[in-house]
Amino acid sequence: MTPVLVETLAAALICLDPGHGTAPNVGRQLEPIGPGSRELKVKDGGGTVGEAPVALAIARRTRAALLARGFRVALTRERAGYRGGNRERARFCNARGAALMIRIHADGSTDRTQHGVSMLVPARRRGWTDDVYAPSARAGRLVQSELVRATGARDLGIVERADLIGFNWADVPVVLVEAGFLTHRREAALLHSAAYQRRIAQALATAAATFAKPRRP
Numbered sequence: 270m271t272p273v274l275v276e277t278l279a280a281a282l283i284c285l286d287p288g289h290g291t292a293p294n295v296g297r298q299l300e301p302i303g304p305g306s307r308e309l310k311v312k313d314g315g316g317t318v319g320e321a322p323v324a325l326a327i328a329r330r331t332r333a334a335l336l337a338r339g340f341r342v343a344l345t346r347e348r349a350g351y352r353g354g355n356r357e358r359a360r361f362c363n364a365r366g367a368a369l370m371i372r373i374h375a376d377g378s379t380d381r382t383q384h385g386v387s388m389l390v391p392a393r394r395r396g397w398t399d400d401v402y403a404p405s406a407r408a409g410r411l412v413q414s415e416l417v418r419a420t421g422a423r424d425l426g427i428v429e430r431a432d433l434i435g436f437n438w439a440d441v442p443v444v445l446v447e448a449g450f451l452t453h454r455r456e457a458a459l460l461h462s463a464a465y466q467r468r469i470a471q472a473l474a475t476a477a478a479t480f481a482k483p484r485r486p
C-alpha cells in the first residue's frame with residue numbers, strides 16, 4: 270500500500286450537499302421537519318432561479334480542493350433530478366460518519382441590491398440538534414470568516430435556524446453556506462465564474478481542514 274493511499278484512508282470525510290436540483294415530482298412531496306415531528310415541509314422549495322447548477326459547480330470544485338488536501342469526500346447529488354429530500358441528504362452524510370456536512374446554496378432576494386455571504390447553522394433543539402449544535406457553530410464561524418476573507422464579499426453573518434430539515438436530521442456537524450446573491454447582477458456574474466467558484470472552494474476546504482484536522486502520516 271502506498272503512503273498516499275494510507276493517508277487517504279486515514280483522512281476525515283467531508284460530506285458536500287449541493288442544494289436543490291430535486292426531481293420536480295419529488296420536490297413537492299412532504300417530509301417531517303425533524304425526527305418524530307408531525308410538522309411537515311416540502312422536500313425542495315426550488316431555491317432561487319439558477320441556484321441548483323451553481324451549487325453543484327461549487328460543490329464539484331470544493332470536492333477537488335478537499336481531495337487535494339487528503340480528505341475523503343462524498344456528494345449527496347452529482348446531477349439534477351435528485352430523488353430524495355433534505356432528510357435523505359442528512360441521512361446520507363450521517364451514514365458516512367462525516368466529520369462535517371457542508372450544504373452549498375446561493376441566495377435570492379426581490380431586493381436586487383442585496384448581496385453578500387451568510388452562514389446558516391442549526392439552532393439548539395433537544396433531541397434533534399443538541400449533539401451537533403456546538404461543533405456546527407464552530408464550523409460555521411470558521412467557514413464564514415474564511416469565505417469572507419477569500420471572496421471579499423459582504424459579511425452577512427451567521428444565522429441559527431430551527432426550521433431546516435437538513436439540520437434537524439443531521440447527526441454530524443452541519444453548516445449551510447449561502448455563497449452570494451444570484452439576484453445581484455455583479456455577484457451573480459461572480460458566482461457563475463470558474464475563478465470565483467474556485468475561491469469559494471478553497472475557502473471551504475481551508476475551513477474544513479482547520480475544523481477537522483485530518484491525520485497526516
Ligand SMILES: [Zn+2]
Nearest residue numbers: 288316374375
Ligand atoms: Zn437554496
